[in-house]
Amino acid sequence: MPAAKIGLYELVLRQLQDDGFADVAAALSSRTHISANSSVPDDHLFQLYEDKLFAHAYGNGASAATDDAGERRWVPVPTRAQPLHTPGAPLQSTDTTVEAAMECKESLRVLSSRVKTDCLHHAHQQTGERSGVSVVVSNDGQFVASSGSDCTVRVMFLSKLRATREASPRHERHHSERVLTRVYEDHTEPATSMAFHPRKPYLYTGSSDRTVKIFETNKNARKQRSSGEIQEAYPIRCMAMHPCGDFLLVGTAHPIIRLYDVNTLGCFIAFRQDQHHKSSINDLQCTSDGSVFASASADGVIQIWDAVSNRSINRLPNAHRSLAVETVRWSRNLTYLLSAGRDGRTRLWDMRKGEEVFVFAGGSRESYWRKSIFLYDERYVASISTDPSVRDVLLFNAGTGEALAPLHVYTSANQPARCADVAASPTQLAVSTVGSDARCRYLELSYAQDDRRTD
Numbered sequence: 477m478p479a480a481k482i483g484l485y486e487l488v489l490r491q492l493q494d495d496g497f498a499d500v501a502a503a504l505s506s507r508t509h510i511s512a513n514s515s516v517p518d519d520h521l522f523q524l525y526e527d528k529l530f531a532h533a534y535g536n537g538a539s540a541a542t543d544d545a546g547e548r549r550w551v552p553v554p555t556r557a558q559p560l561h562t563p564g565a566p567l568q569s570t571d572t573t574v575e576a577a578m579e580c581k582e583s584l585r586v587l588s589s590r591v592k593t594d595c596l597h598h599a600h601q602q603t604g605e606r607s608g609v610s611v612v613v614s615n616d617g618q619f620v621a622s623s624g625s626d627c628t629v630r631v632m633f634l635s636k637l638r639a640t641r642e643a644s645p646r647h648e649r650h651h652s653e654r655v656l657t658r659v660y661e662d663h664t665e666p667a668t669s670m671a672f673h674p675r676k677p678y679l680y681t682g683s684s685d686r687t688v689k690i691f692e693t694n695k696n697a698r699k700q701r702s703s704g705e706i707q708e709a710y711p712i713r714c715m716a717m718h719p720c721g722d723f724l725l726v727g728t729a730h731p732i733i734r735l736y737d738v739n740t741l742g743c744f745i746a747f748r749q750d751q752h753h754k755s756s757i758n759d760l761q762c763t764s765d766g767s768v769f770a771s772a773s774a775d776g777v778i779q780i781w782d783a784v785s786n787r788s789i790n791r792l793p794n795a796h797r798s799l800a801v802e803t804v805r806w807s808r809n810l811t812y813l814l815s816a817g818r819d820g821r822t823r824l825w826d827m828r829k830g831e832e833v834f835v836f837a838g839g840s841r842e843s844y845w846r847k848s849i850f851l852y853d854e855r856y857v858a859s860i861s862t863d864p865s866v867r868d869v870l871l872f873n874a875g876t877g878e879a880l881a882p883l884h885v886y887t888s889a890n891q892p893a894r895c896a897d898v899a900a901s902p903t904q905l906a907v908s909t910v911g912s913d914a915r916c917r918y919l920e921l922s923y924a925q926d927d928r929r930t931d
Contacts, residue, residue, distance in 0.1 A: 608910025
């Protein structure tokens, strides 16, 4: 064996010992007849990797590449957009958006025509108690889950919602029973975030009661108990499933992001203290290839993380004028990131350069909560807010930032309400919403005749 390779094995053996794998190190030493290098400091091999290999490929937090002035440079991250691969879901090709990414505005397949307010087909709704809190649609587009201030989580078949018209007040309870498939009542406080497993019949719900509950959605019981639980020390604010289905990202009122192994429920965090956020985590979003994820925090910073090493790659400080960043969403081709913040604005970022493309206006510039998402084909962006002047779902042209007519779902109701959360369908042009009227609505949208693609 070459002397250089013997030296490498000596460092490997020492690193195994430093990491607590003494039995593995002993087995390797017995097989190779090489002893660990006792003259180097602890974690010497890891430090070599971190300083030379990892920093060269991705940058490394505070020690990432810097310019001549000592300012941290943006490190381009090689991502590969993946189509939906959930069983039963149509495969969405990413070729169109990836090829069009060379031209900023073309990447979002922009048309100049507006979405008409009369393009709304149906407003299916599900009544809960008190008011709605959160809503999420499964990756295959078959289920929608909504949570309410009554601490319940309700799962519905979207096929049943599509097959029924909006219920009249007289038949509302009967209509609710028909479309409901599961009701979960394990939480003691409202569920603030929910996530479906990408392939298995599991629903993860995070609550202000500091727990993440795991429910099996294929069980026959209409009302059932959770099959698993993660106990946290702080209220849950957001969650995101890794596309492989083995890991769950959890954000709480604490600055440190948690990464849970859903099979063992083991918890992992970034070990570098200088890379953590300085305030609570408001949103988490993983890329479709699972290589990186984005985090939004009340400290006003957006961070891009390596999902494998759990290290910070890039930062967007002062993304929303130093105010809290509330939500982040990746475009399908992973070239752009959509963020919404307490400055009353939604912003589109070019993730190849770490630069802002343009700003979506809408509502006042006061410090109100705001959420923005891409619709199914990414031609439009939907946005909601707690701003008193914004009660409905606002729509924007995703390629120009132009404000369009709102959906007029809540402002036109018999009893005006406010949209509390919105989620886009991953399989068709539709959104699900929950509002202060305790209803979960599924809104199927269609383009006006002059707004169809002609290419």
